[in-house]
Amino acid sequence: MRLTIVHPCIGRRVGQRYIRSWQMEPLPAARLAGLTPPDVSISFHDDRMERIPFDAPCDLVAISVETYTAKRAYQIASEYRKRGVPVVMGGFHATLCPRETARYAEHVVTGDADEAWPEFLDDFRAGRARKFYHGAVGKSLSHARYDRSIYAGKRYLPIALVETARGCNRKCDFCAIQSFFRRTHVRRPVAEVVDEIRQQARRARVFFFVDDNFVTDRARAWEFLVELTKLNIRWITQMSIDAAHDEDFLALMARSGCEGVLIGFESLDPRTLRGVNKGFALMKGGYDAAMKNLTRHGIRIYGTFIFGNDEDGPESFEAALDFAIRHRFYVAAFNHLTPFPGTPLYERLRREGRLTMPSWWLDDDYRYNMVPFRPRRMTPEAVRAHCVNARKRFYSPVSMIRRGFSRINMGSAFMFRHFFPINIMHRLEISVRDGLPLGDAAWRGELLEADGA
Template identity: 35%
Template sequence: MKIGLIAMSGVRAWDPELLELGLSMPGFVERKTVIAQLPSLGLLTLAGLTPRHDDVSYHELFDIAQDPLPNDDFDLIAISSFTAQIEDAYQVADGYRARHVPVVLGGLHVSSLPEEALLHADAIVIGEAEEVWPIIVEDARRGELKRVYRPSRPWRLVDSPIPRFDLLDPEKYNRITVQTSRGCPWKCDFCASSILIAPHYQVKPVSRVVEEIRRIKSIWPRPFIEFADDNTFVNKKHSKLLMRALIPERIRFFTETDLSFADDPDLIALARDAGCRQVLIGFESPTLLGLDGMELHCNWKLKQQERSLAAIERIQSAGITVNGCFILGLDGQTPEVFGQILEFVKQSGLYDVQVTLQTPFPGTPLYDRLRREGRLFENRYWEKCTLFDLTHEPQGMSSGELRAGLISLSQAIYDERATHQRHDRFFSQLRTSSALAQP
């Protein structure tokens, strides 16, 4: 059986003016470059669960737009998409179904709005796909696809196969993803991943992570890895074991974590020695406004706010840069927040900064609350779920003030001179720290 896996990629601002500014997802690429360089780890994992006698190929949406796939080559198409690209996913799915090729849809958006997705698919997956994928393949082989597939239990990362990295074109990707954990204990109200797909936090065995990285190194000798985790360093004991195991592998990596990373100097040193180049930390707000009630189980970020500056200095002085994330439009924020963020960035010496808009993704508590309050601009605004586009009426300021503030703040933060100053300050402080550490 011939199976085509199609990943939807390339998120950036929908608003033309914001697009002109080059706003896109952050990472180790130029800000005006979309993230097509980051392959779909979920689809590559499913490929690893597919019988080897089946012919599996991996494609990006961009590939299909430039070089349409043959009309009748495939026996099954599987598409994974996120909200901002779901309309494109539906269009691709409809095209294949019109050619009588069965289509399976999955991903966060599909799990959030299954009835919508069923209008464009022969079958959908709600939740984690690993357990049900082998069943889907066999059902498709018999021509007996069910409409809906749901896992019977949370997937155990120890059971995950090595993703089929060999399906990728080595020339196309400047970063490769590896998952070391799934879920996050904090469960913020705007985050669908740890609520819908991975409600239980778990870690992948260190030996399995190392095995995956070695497989990647057999294709990319000096890879740059992005850990596809919601919160890599939240489990300190496991993280130290992992970092020690990674030191001999001589990789470079980027990951997301929280402010507690700064509390463990030994972990910071191990992460640096293991090749950690940058951590992305969600500060969300430079003041207490907007943080209260953000997390469903506790107010952990609210309690950490006052020690943010010291934490950034501790991490960056060890040689790991911090990409600080802030959300505009949180309830309680006023137009003063734009100046507050800019001042925080200057005081903290953050190496990189990500500024986004509060975005109510379907399936999140935030979406449900804003819909109840009648604050959503549209019922179906999926292409604007980019983190940079207005989707609802804010509190504390008008939508016009919020959009104008995002533009002016982005211009100030991403100005070439300001960026160089932040980077120069980091390297200057790093040299000073190194000199002081000399005996």
């Protein structure tokens, strides 16, 4: 049997062939390949970097779908459907919008693929595959396998993506992770992750632990960090800010090679944080105290903010920008609040009649950065413009110099060497992404629905 796995891009303008800039390995594709029996031959195509050979013979196409890539995924599925090849979809969007996804896929796998994917493949090969397969979330991740051989010949950044845990038990109302994982969190066995890191260490200059929230189970994360101190690697991850008040934990993170963390600050307004169920971010002196601790331990910050919350006005952008520059963030993101389907935020905005584009991810008029709902204090366009402006100012030459030549960002020769290239790439991305259509704008034809949709 021949399986084709496709990683869809977000979108493409007319005349633009591929977005080639700084792509990371798509770990979900390697996970799916790792779950596939060895007698199935696998081809993998990354739509962000290469043309998909739609006419190459295959028996089944698998696409992991996120909300931002849904439209492109449905276009790709239509191309294969024209050629009589069935398509199976899974991932976040397929789980949070299964009925929509089922219109464009012969089969849909919701939830975690770990058990559902092998069951589906067995049924598919026996000619009895159902429309839906539901994978349980929050189950053991023992013996998880990732087949990275599918990346061969593709030029990804030399960053090894490794999953040490999955899910998060917080309930921030805008977050699709808590909706998908139903607030469960599972860590992989330490010995298995350590083995995987050892295998990857030769090719990777830095590891990215892609966990949704690395510190959800701090006691188990501690056990992992102790083992990590023996491996002499550099790593970064994503975590919630509560762990930044645990100085012993931060010291161990630093000792084990942590170079930086991505933290979702979201807002500096306590009312907003409480309103979105992120009041825990205000604990023990809040962000300023947390930042002092992180800086003291030499942990650099990729901070993210979201705007368009009910309390947000133009001053919110100024405050966030000032905070990010004052604390010498290595990089930062200034994004609008996004109503992902299936989240409490989406339901709230829908109930309040504030969604201007209820299916924004499929709307032909939607463009990247557009705000598809009515914020309370600003117009959607003003939120968009302020986000873009905040990015431009954060990545301005003056800001880069102030942040780059700071004690925290010069504290690691490795991170300092990459500071300016990374910041310049982010600066260039601002205009590349602003106004990007979702889906391939040059694609012609109707989205073809699957039989029995």
